Amino acid sequence: xxxxxxxxxxxxxxxxxxxxxxxxxxxxxxxxxxxxxxxxxxxxxxxxxxxxxxxxxxxxxxxxxxxxxxxxxxxxxxxxxxxxxxxxxxxxxxxxxxxxxxxxxxxx
Amino acid sequence: xxxxxxxxxxxxxxxxxxxxxxxxxxxxxxxxxxxxxxxxxxxxxxxxxxxxxxxxxxxxxxxxxxxxxxxxxxxxxxxxxxxxxxxxxxxxxxxxxxxxxxxxxxxxxxxxxxxxxxxxxx
Numbered sequence: 001x002x003x004x005x006x007x008x009x010x011x012x013x014x015x016x017x018x019x020x021x022x023x024x025x026x027x028x029x030x031x032x033x034x035x036x037x038x039x040x041x042x043x044x045x046x047x048x049x050x051x052x053x054x055x056x057x058x059x060x061x062x063x064x065x066x067x068x069x070x071x072x073x074x075x076x077x078x079x080x081x082x083x084x085x086x087x088x089x090x091x092x093x094x095x096x097x098x099x100x101x102x103x104x105x106x107x108x
Numbered sequence: 109x110x111x112x113x114x115x116x117x118x119x120x121x122x123x124x125x126x127x128x129x130x131x132x133x134x135x136x137x138x139x140x141x142x143x144x145x146x147x148x149x150x151x152x153x154x155x156x157x158x159x160x161x162x163x164x165x166x167x168x169x170x171x172x173x174x175x176x177x178x179x180x181x182x183x184x185x186x187x188x189x190x191x192x193x194x195x196x197x198x199x200x201x202x203x204x205x206x207x208x209x210x211x212x213x214x215x216x217x218x219x220x221x222x223x224x225x226x227x228x229x230x
Contacts, residue, residue: 042222043204044217049214056209087153089153091215095166097143097155
């Protein structure tokens with residue numbers, strides 16, 4: 001079973017700064033990786049799919065990169081509404097879906 | 109409006125059964141991949157079950173033999189039948205729809221319900 005490890009666990013930044021979140025897979029997942037944002041009391045929201053494609057309606061400040069085992073979610077200039085928890089998720093044969101443990105992005 | 113609305117959660121004793129429902133509107137469940145994802149209080153996301161458009165189903169190892177995913181196309185509704193419930197099944201259960209615009213192999217969820225809380229406790 002492939003394990004996704006996200007780092008850091010918590011990231012403290014100020015609005016306007018650039019955020020870089022990491023997701024590392026224990027084995028290659030090719031480019032089958034997504035990123036979600038979750039705010040308290042809300043369902044997750046799909047941000048990035050297939051490693052680098054923005055989902056419908058997602059602002060351009062969100063970008064994804066990587067392939068194989070190392071992936072990055074970058075938020076170009078943090079807006080106040082971006083402070084949330086971010087999860088990566090991969091798609092493989094079995095189990096078909098696995099999530100990382102999340103990175104909390106908090107206001108510094 | 110395109111949405112998913114879960115219902116059926118609540119307090120249940122260990123060993124009991126519960127059926128969650130997820131009513132879809134604005135699209136047809138029969139032609140989509142749909143899944144259940146849960147989130148334990150204060151914790152991360154955990155995939156539970158998925159049903160594909162060809163009716164094949166897959167369940168996480170920790171629910172095999174206890175939970176069953178199904179759908180009723182006439183009611184445009186997804187279900188999760190949960191039997192032999194354990195304390196560790198306590199979580200918010202979300203239903204979600206696969207993003208159809210991704211790669212053929214991609215299985216990512218672009219539409220989520222608001223979730224329904226299941227609490228397993230005596």
